[in-house]
Amino acid sequence: MSGNGIVIEGLQKRYGSGDTLVDALKGVDMQVAPAEVVGLVGPSGSGKSTLLKCLGAVIEPSAGLMRLGEKIIYDGGWKIRDLRALRRDNIGFVFQAPYLIPFLDVVDNVALLPMLAGERNGAARKRAMELLEALDVAHRAKAMPAQLSGGEQQRVAIARALVNHPPVILADEPTAPLDSQRALAVIAILNDMARQYETAIIIVTHDEKIIPTFRRIYHIRDGRTHEEAGEGKSPHELIKIDKA
Amino acid sequence: MISLAGRDILHGWVRFLMTGFGLGLLIGVTLSMAGIYRGMVDDANVLIDNSGADLWVVQQGTLGPYAEPSSLYEDTYRSIIGMAGVARAANVTYLTMQVRHGGGDVRAMVVGAVPGGPGEPGQPGFLIAGRHLTGGHYEVVADVKAGCALGDTVIIRRNRFRVVGLTRRMVSSGGDPMLFIPLKDAQEAQFLKDNDMLLQQRRRMAQNPAFNRPNVPGLLDAIVASQTTSLYVNAVLVQLKQGYAPEAVAKDIQRWQRLQVYTRSQMRTILVDKLIATSAKQIGMFLVILSIVSAAIVAFIIYTMTMAKIREIAVLKLIGTKNRVIASMILQQAIGLGAIGFVVGKIAATLWSPFFPRYVLLEPGDAIRGFIIVMVISVLASILAITAALKVDPAEAIGG
Numbered sequence: 001m002s003g004n005g006i007v008i009e010g011l012q013k014r015y016g017s018g019d020t021l022v023d024a025l026k027g028v029d030m031q032v033a034p035a036e037v038v039g040l041v042g043p044s045g046s047g048k049s050t051l052l053k054c055l056g057a058v059i060e061p062s063a064g065l066m067r068l069g070e071k072i073i074y075d076g077g078w079k080i081r082d083l084r085a086l087r088r089d090n091i092g093f094v095f096q097a098p099y100l101i102p103f104l105d106v107v108d109n110v111a112l113l114p115m116l117a118g119e120r121n122g123a124a125r126k127r128a129m130e131l132l133e134a135l136d137v138a139h140r141a142k143a144m145p146a147q148l149s150g151g152e153q154q155r156v157a158i159a160r161a162l163v164n165h166p167p168v169i170l171a172d173e174p175t176a177p178l179d180s181q182r183a184l185a186v187i188a189i190l191n192d193m194a195r196q197y198e199t200a201i202i203i204v205t206h207d208e209k210i211i212p213t214f215r216r217i218y219h220i221r222d223g224r225t226h227e228e229a230g231e232g233k234s235p236h237e238l239i240k241i242d243k244a
Numbered sequence: 245m246i247s248l249a250g251r252d253i254l255h256g257w258v259r260f261l262m263t264g265f266g267l268g269l270l271i272g273v274t275l276s277m278a279g280i281y282r283g284m285v286d287d288a289n290v291l292i293d294n295s296g297a298d299l300w301v302v303q304q305g306t307l308g309p310y311a312e313p314s315s316l317y318e319d320t321y322r323s324i325i326g327m328a329g330v331a332r333a334a335n336v337t338y339l340t341m342q343v344r345h346g347g348g349d350v351r352a353m354v355v356g357a358v359p360g361g362p363g364e365p366g367q368p369g370f371l372i373a374g375r376h377l378t379g380g381h382y383e384v385v386a387d388v389k390a391g392c393a394l395g396d397t398v399i400i401r402r403n404r405f406r407v408v409g410l411t412r413r414m415v416s417s418g419g420d421p422m423l424f425i426p427l428k429d430a431q432e433a434q435f436l437k438d439n440d441m442l443l444q445q446r447r448r449m450a451q452n453p454a455f456n457r458p459n460v461p462g463l464l465d466a467i468v469a470s471q472t473t474s475l476y477v478n479a480v481l482v483q484l485k486q487g488y489a490p491e492a493v494a495k496d497i498q499r500w501q502r503l504q505v506y507t508r509s510q511m512r513t514i515l516v517d518k519l520i521a522t523s524a525k526q527i528g529m530f531l532v533i534l535s536i537v538s539a540a541i542v543a544f545i546i547y548t549m550t551m552a553k554i555r556e557i558a559v560l561k562l563i564g565t566k567n568r569v570i571a572s573m574i575l576q577q578a579i580g581l582g583a584i585g586f587v588v589g590k591i592a593a594t595l596w597s598p599f600f601p602r603y604v605l606l607e608p609g610d611a612i613r614g615f616i617i618v619m620v621i622s623v624l625a626s627i628l629a630i631t632a633a634l635k636v637d638p639a640e641a642i643g644g
Contacts, residue, residue, distance in 0.1 A: 049642060058562065058639045087638075088564020099559045099641060101248075103255035108246060115245050116565055144255070160563070172642055 005033040005200035006055070006168050011064035011074075013050050013223075024050040025061070026223035032200040034167065037191050039211060039230065040204045042220035048204050049172070051220065055202065056091055056170050057083045069167055088117055092161030092169035092199070094190075096176045098153035100145035100160070107132065107141040110159045117164065124163075131159040134196075135189060151182040155189065162193055169194075171203040180209045180242055187213050188235035213238065248569065249576035252553075263545050264581050267538065268588020271618060274534040275593040276600070278610050281527045283603035288417050288515035292508055294369040297481035298490050300506045301333075301497060308506050309338045309479040310417055311514050316503070318431070321480045327496060329488030334358045335477040336366040337430040340420060343390075344399040350390050352423045353416035354400060356430020356477070359383075365481035368424055374409030381429055385409035387421035398423065401433045417519045419602040427477070435474040445471060535621065538585075543625035546578045550629035554636055562638035571630045575623065582622030586615050 013025040024047045032038050042048050053059040055066070057073065057080075066074040068090055073080050080086045087093075100109045110128035115121060132138040135155045140148055148156065154174060161169050171190065175183035187203075187210045194201045205211065214230035253260050291310065301324060302314040318335055325333040337356035342349045357366035359377040367376055368385055374394045377383050384405035386392040396407045405425055414422040425433075437445070446468055449455045456464045484493055494505035506514065550557070557570055590611060597604035 053639050053642055056562070056642065058637075058642065084561075084564045084566060086564075087562065093559075093562055093641070095559075095641065099555060101556050101559070103248075103252040104246075108251070112246070113563055116563075116569070121246060 005031070005036065005069070006202075007031045007065075007067040008055070009065040011051070011054060011066065012062045013047075013054055013059070014062040023223055025054070025064075027064070028220070028223070028225045030202075030218055030225060030227075032168070032202055034198040034200050035194050036216070037187075037194050037201040037203060037214065039214035039217040040202055040220060040225075041206065041211065041217060046220045047223045048220055051225075052170055052172055052202075052204055055168070056093065057086050088113060089164055090166050090168065092164070092166040094154075094157050094161045094169060094171040094174045096173040098145070098150075098157035100153060100156055102145055105142050105144055106137065106148070106156050109145065109156055110163050113160065113164050128159065128163055131163055132156070134193075135159050150177055151185065154178065154182075154186055158186070158189055158193065162197060162199070165197050165199075167198075167200060169199055169201045171201060173205055173207070174203065175205065175207050175210055181239060183207060183209050184213070184235045184239045184242060188239065191235060209238075210235070245569075247576070248573040249580065252573065253577060253580055260577075260581070261584065264584030265588050267541055267545075267581060267585035269592055270534065270538050270541065271585045271589025271614070272592030272596070273589075274531060274538065275589055275606065275610070275614055276597060276604055277527050277530050277534065278614065279593060279597055279604035279606045280600070280602060281524055282605035282607055282610065284417070284419070284520045284523060285516055286605045287413075287415050287419060287603055288520060289512065290413050291415070291417060292511055292515065294414055295481060296363060296365045296367060296369060296483065298484040298508060299482040299494050299497070300511055301480040301482060301501070302478070302504045302506070304502060304504050306504060307514050307518065308504070308511060309336065310511075311519055314478050314504075315476045316478070316480060318475050318477050320477075320501070320503070323501060324480055324482060324497060327493070327500070329484050329493040329496070330482055331485040332365055332483040333480050334360075334365040335427055335479075336481050337427065337434055337478045338416075339430065339434050340416065340418070341400070341433075343423060345390065345392060345396065351420050352386075352390055353418075353420045354430060354433060355422050355424045356427040356434075357424050358427050365483050366424075368409070368411045368414055368422070370411070371409045372412050374407070376409055377424060377426055378408075379426065381426055382406060383408045383426065385411060385424040387411045387414040387423070389415060389421035390423060400425065400429075401436050403429065403433070405429070413603070415603070417515050431474040431477070435476075535617065538618070539621040539625050542578060542581060542585075542622050543628050545581060546574060546626050547629040547632065549577065550574055550633050554633075555641065557633050557636045558638055558641040561636060562641040567634050570633050574630050574633055575626050578622040578626035578629070579619060582618045586618045589618075590614075 008028055008030040011025055011028040015022045015024055028051055040048060054061045061074055107125055107128050110131060111124035114124035114127060129138060132141055137152050137155045140152055145153060175186050190201055212231040212233045213235045215232035217228055217230045218225045300308050302308045303316055306312045306314040321333040321335050324330055335358060339354045341354055343352050360367055361376055377385055382405050384398050384407050386407050388410050392407045394407055398405045449467060455467050490507040494507055497503060497505045560570060593606055597606060
């Protein structure tokens with residue numbers, strides 16, 4: 001599913017009916033190319049979470065079009081029967097809190113997705129270990145989530161999002177609980193991974209520290225998006241400046 | 245695919261084990277209740293089997309020596325023994341009373357039996373120590389449950405009896421140990437009056453002109469003598485010759501002797517269906533209540549455990565975990581809890597059953613049935629938690 005990343009055209013979402021009708025999304029247009037990291041910013045109640053849920057195939061939009069690579073997944077209705085499999089194989093999620101499964105060790109937290117997809121345990125763990133090494137947490141592979149620091153947990157969550165090599169990763173305020181050094185480190189990792197795995201990444205954020213790293217930013221207000229160019233600063237550079 | 249249920253259990257194994265242990269104690273109580281019922285039935289069967297009788301001959305219109313008072317003349321057995329098909333017949337009395345032993349009281353069923361060897365009707369079937377009754381008076385063969393040892397003295401009414409033999413599993417349908425004493429002593433014990441009462445009785449009779457007639461010497465003495473001796477027994481136990489059907493012989497005795505006769509199967513029915521029926525219903529109610537309580541506890545524990553993982557379940561659903569996998573995880577945990585509970589319960593019931601005052605019979609069949617019921621309860625109890633888990637919206641993981 002490579003090629004066009006994710007494309008959204010005129011996406012709408014309505015809640016309720018009659019007097020209680022709320023237009024959460026009034027026609028969102030978005031396009032994120034493979035290997036691109038874009039920011040999605042906006043005030044509370046602007047529709048960020050609703051958009052993320054629609055993109056994540058968790059709630060059904062009311063109208064519009066969503067395309068993932070060459071495949072149309074929504075066009076006035078779901079075009080994919082098994083949304084669960086769609087999420088598992090095509091969309092990675094990184095949350096504000098890592099939400100790791102507390103009873104699985106680090107490597108199994110990451111390997112769980114390929115296991116759910118039917119991959120053999122050994123192969124899934126091998127793939128998970130490769131990612132953990134790339135994210136510099138392989139030494140904590142056998143630790144339980146509660147034994148990790150906040151930054152380590154978030155890196156494991158990123159590894160989990162990446163393990164099935166999804167074409168899209170949706171990150172919901174992934175740096176909120178982190179200090180600026182760790183926040184920039186997480187963004188640096190996401191940027192590196194986006195390039196390495198040709199993944200389109202959408203990061204919902206309020207975090208002023210990381211906004212300068214985006215090349216493109218979608219502002220969402222009253223259910224509509226407005227695109228603008230970002231500063232596109234390298235997170236690695238910003239880390240050095242922050243340290244200095 | 246890794247076992248999510250197994251990993252979750254291992255992660256909080258102390259809590260899980262402790263919960264299973266608590267549930268196990270409850271299951272242990274349930275198994276013990278079933279064991280008590282089985283013990284009561286077994287006691288009844290042992291009572292019948294060890295009596296050595298094929299037929300019980302009792303007073304007309306009564307349910308026999310174990311269920312109702314029955315009174316027969318002690319020479320009734322003579323006419324029975326002469327009937328076709330009867331090999332042996334022996335008088336017997338049964339009296340449940342407090343006997344004194346070792347400075348304390350023991351509730352016991354005192355059996356009056358004609359002294360004789362093993363195999364005689366009314367005699368204990370086998371001994372674990374000592375000998376059978378051979379003397380005419382003041383000997384007793386006691387069940388070990390009475391706490392007696394060979395050579396001990398047991399006081400029944402005013403008389404002292406020496407323990408000459410010991411039995412095991414010879415108890416009444418009420419679970420009281422049996423004490424076998426010579427028939428004459430038992431008859432005396434049944435009707436023995438205290439000295440003051442005897443004096444009063446003699447005085448009253450002496451003052452009664454109907455009994456104390458000046459011109460009929462010896463009448464008063466004869467009446468007083470008849471009042472102080474018992475010529476009655478509670479039942480005649482009959483052993484049949486080979487080749488005779490108990491029903492046919494019972495019918496003959498009933499017809500010609502005008503007495504009530506019960507066969508083994510009829511006596512078993514009386515003991516199990518009538519004597520312990522109320523206790524069985526009581527235990528049955530307890531079993532039902534305990535099963536419901538166990539189910540409620542498993543349901544509550546599994547539901548609480550599931551609700552504590554609601555965010556993780558939302559994440560699992562969001563990342564593409566099938567409902568089947570989540571339901572299976574909860575179901576496995578419920579079954580695991582039930583299995584731990586059953587093992588703990590079975591061990592607990594086995595360990596504590598010897599300390600029960602009544603015989604507790606833990607049958608392997610009951611254990612298997614109990615295990616199946618626990619598993620079914622666990623599965624049913626997990627439905628609530630599974631329903632709640634499947635309702636979890638994966639969007640909860642994203643928030644907003």
